[in-house]
Amino acid sequence: MSNVVNLPSPRSPHLLDAEPYVLCDPGDPNTPRVSSDFSMILRSRTRALNEFFLSPAIAAREVWQRLLLEAYVAALPKRGVRVPRPGEVVGYLLQHPDVFSPVLAIATKARERRGPGDEVSVELYRDPEIRDEYLVVYLRRAKYGEDTLGILDALGEDAALALAGTSGWFLVTTDFRPPQDG
Numbered sequence: 001m002s003n004v005v006n007l008p009s010p011r012s013p014h015l016l017d018a019e020p021y022v023l024c025d026p027g028d029p030n031t032p033r034v035s036s037d038f039s040m041i042l043r044s045r046t047r048a049l050n051e052f053f054l055s056p057a058i059a060a061r062e063v064w065q066r067l068l069l070e071a072y073v074a075a076l077p078k079r080g081v082r083v084p085r086p087g088e089v090v091g092y093l094l095q096h097p098d099v100f101s102p103v104l105a106i107a108t109k110a111r112e113r114r115g116p117g118d119e120v121s122v123e124l125y126r127d128p129e130i131r132d133e134y135l136v137v138y139l140r141r142a143k144y145g146e147d148t149l150g151i152l153d154a155l156g157e158d159a160a161l162a163l164a165g166t167s168g169w170f171l172v173t174t175d176f177r178p179p180q181d182g
Helices: 038-079 086-095 097-113 147-162
Strands: 119-126 133-140 170-173
Touching: 038 086, 038 097, 086 097, 086 119, 086 133, 097 119, 097 133, 097 147, 097 170, 133 147, 147 170
Parallel strands: 133 170
Antiparallel strands: 119 133
16 A cells, blocks of 8 residues: 555646545654645645635725725815815825825825915826826915915925835925815
8 A cells, every 4th residue: 555645636627626635643654645746736726716715805905995095085075175086086096005194194284274265185197298197285375475385395394204115106285276165
């Protein structure tokens, strides 16, 4: 009697149904040895199980992440932050999810520092000359005064600190347009 366990071929249609090993005490001298195909079968099974279980889990996580970002971005106007094209902002945040918290924090600080009639807006900027895009937190003021640049500088410094180690980018600036919401 041979001590080698015969395993099914890695190309077997019932690869997940076959038992490739024998449960026993490894210290027992009568323990059957596993054939050299064991590691290949184990890798094949692991790959098959990953495809079966992980692919739907990854897809579900991506859907969940999109839904959460859409809900958060949709809630920004209720917090006093305008988002004219929420789909574009969500699309960018899906590519760079670690940027959401810094954007939210800086937009909130900008909203707290705005004056009456001023507006804070989060928008996606697409550079027309090179293929680059990033988020911009705009501070639009009813009346641009001497304090505008100081506010933007302070918010920009906070943004630079908050963005350390993130995959994306955003700017804090003004485009000198009048506010749209008031």
